[in-house]
Amino acid sequence: MKVRQILDQAGFFEGISRESKDALARVCMPIERPKHTTLFREAEPGEAMFLLARGRISLHKLSPEGREVVIKVIQPGEVFAEVILFEKKYYPVTAVSLTEILAFKLLRRDLKHLLREEDFRNDFIAMLLRKQRYLTDKIQQLTSQDVEQRLRAFLLEQYGEREQIQVEINKKQLASAIGATPETLSRLLQDLNRRKCLTWKQGVIKTSPDFWLDG
Amino acid sequence: MKVRQILDQAGFFEGISRESKDALARVCMPIERPKHTTLFREAEPGEAMFLLARGRISLHKLSPEGREVVIKVIQPGEVFAEVILFEKKYYPVTAVSLTEILAFKLLRRDLKHLLREEDFRNDFIAMLLRKQRYLTDKIQQLTSQDVEQRLRAFLLEQYGEREQIQVEINKKQLASAIGATPETLSRLLQDLNRRKCLTWKQGVIKTSPDFWLDG
DNA sequence: GCATAAAATTGACGCGGATCAAGAAAAGCA
DNA sequence: TGCTTTTCTTGATCCGCGTCAATTTTATGC
Numbered sequence A, B: 001m002k003v004r005q006i007l008d009q010a011g012f013f014e015g016i017s018r019e020s021k022d023a024l025a026r027v028c029m030p031i032e033r034p035k036h037t038t039l040f041r042e043a044e045p046g047e048a049m050f051l052l053a054r055g056r057i058s059l060h061k062l063s064p065e066g067r068e069v070v071i072k073v074i075q076p077g078e079v080f081a082e083v084i085l086f087e088k089k090y091y092p093v094t095a096v097s098l099t100e101i102l103a104f105k106l107l108r109r110d111l112k113h114l115l116r117e118e119d120f121r122n123d124f125i126a127m128l129l130r131k132q133r134y135l136t137d138k139i140q141q142l143t144s145q146d147v148e149q150r151l152r153a154f155l156l157e158q159y160g161e162r163e164q165i166q167v168e169i170n171k172k173q174l175a176s177a178i179g180a181t182p183e184t185l186s187r188l189l190q191d192l193n194r195r196k197c198l199t200w201k202q203g204v205i206k207t208s209p210d211f212w213l214d215g
Numbered sequence C: 001g002c003a004t005a006a007a008a009t010t011g012a013c014g015c016g017g018a019t020c021a022a023g024a025a026a027a028g029c030a
Numbered sequence D: 001t002g003c004t005t006t007t008c009t010t011g012a013t014c015c016g017c018g019t020c021a022a023t024t025t026t027a028t029g030c
Helices: A003-008 A018-027 A108-114 A120-145 A147-159 A171-177 A182-194 A207-215 B002-010 B018-027 B108-114 B118-144 B145-159 B171-178 B180-195 B207-213
Strands: A029-033 A038-040 A048-054 A057-060 A068-074 A095-098 A103-105 A165-167 A198-202 A204-207 B027-035 B039-040 B047-053 B057-062 B068-074 B094-097 B102-108 B164-166 B198-201 B204-209
Touching: A003 A029, A003 A048, A003 A103, A003 B118, A018 A103, A018 A120, A048 A108, A048 A120, A048 A171, A057 A171, A057 B118, A068 A120, A068 A171, A068 B118, A103 A108, A120 A147, A120 B057, A120 B068, A120 B118, A147 A171, A147 A207, A147 B018, A165 B145, A171 A182, A182 B027, A204 A207, B002 B018, B002 B027, B002 B047, B002 B102, B018 B102, B018 B108, B018 B118, B018 B204, B047 B108, B068 B171, B102 B108, B118 B145, B145 B171, B145 B180, B145 B207, B171 B180, B204 B207
Parallel strands: none
Antiparallel strands: A029 A103, A038 A095, A048 A103, A057 A068, A057 A095, A165 A204, A198 A204, B027 B102, B039 B094, B047 B102, B057 B068, B057 B094, B164 B204, B198 B204
């Protein structure tokens, strides 16, 4: 079946047994959406978590003053909204597709069933712990790094240390993802350009080795 | 046995069965330490997680420049260093007791065994998700709130909205916990004093209702 | 008890980045 | 294709908070 193939490619739960993976493929529902689609909103009730197969999704919260704070940009192969499954009935963040996406939806009762299997359970818990570690690192970054360092960390995390990067999100979104305003990002890019570290033209970023060094 | 009683009082894994709790009590080792003791350091290898029964523990990371960034202050009833159990062999943070503490140490293999029990597993996963939600909120706070709001959020989280609070940590530590310098906190407290919102004398904070309102 | 260290306060100063406003460029749409 | 809307850029200004340095206060040890 098609779902099963995509699961294989996407690298969800790599360590799990064939049986668990088949079971997973049986219960999850494919979801395709164009860009700028809201999958769910903060404080909305729900009972499904998602696996992202293709595209990128932004998870953000709204501050009391109405600022949009990006918590994480989800990449293919990652799981999101898993918090809904045990702890609370309400989504803690808003999820919006930044690009066209393909995701899988997984219901609470189905997941609970899958967790009986030790391999699956271990993979699931390991995934949660990985995310915890990510959030921990992010807190450290936000309190001790400037915008340039945060940009570097973001690009590294999302695309790796590459010379050319196809960015499928716009500058406003990227600014938000690194906890800055579009104006600040614009000025930073201008500066990096002058220093011959990084250029950004028509959705393509080109970096020089210098960019990855200093910091 | 004594360990079992403390486990009951501390409220670890409230939903779990009598059998699971007995099993937990059997495998965990009590640890008592004076204040300012380092339990483990960032990047140090280890294979145990902890349950805190009494006292407070600060989890922090060191930034490349040597700044100490507090990730979370652990309270009685909370679990920490659980990341070590599945994902990596190295502690991602440093843990230092802020007060005298009583904690329980739980080894990897024992925990994996306990996770076979559904009740225990659900409680454990729920705990992980609670922490994830906490970290998510913290990121939002750090990027969108000023120091005064962060102080309020910290006191609320740690002690609730009370008129009188016994603070068992010093101002330097508190400053660090809310992502600020001692100087900034000092000035903030002075200002709150002038506005008759909050006083801090000899480890006792007194707040007026005003303090909890504005923000 | 004094001596030394650590914690807390206070002032002066500067910088990173937010905010506001206005214009240029690009994208969406009829 | 022209019109509208959003995104991006650029400049001017402002402010929160960090940094540095100098005291003062409190804690700690002999």
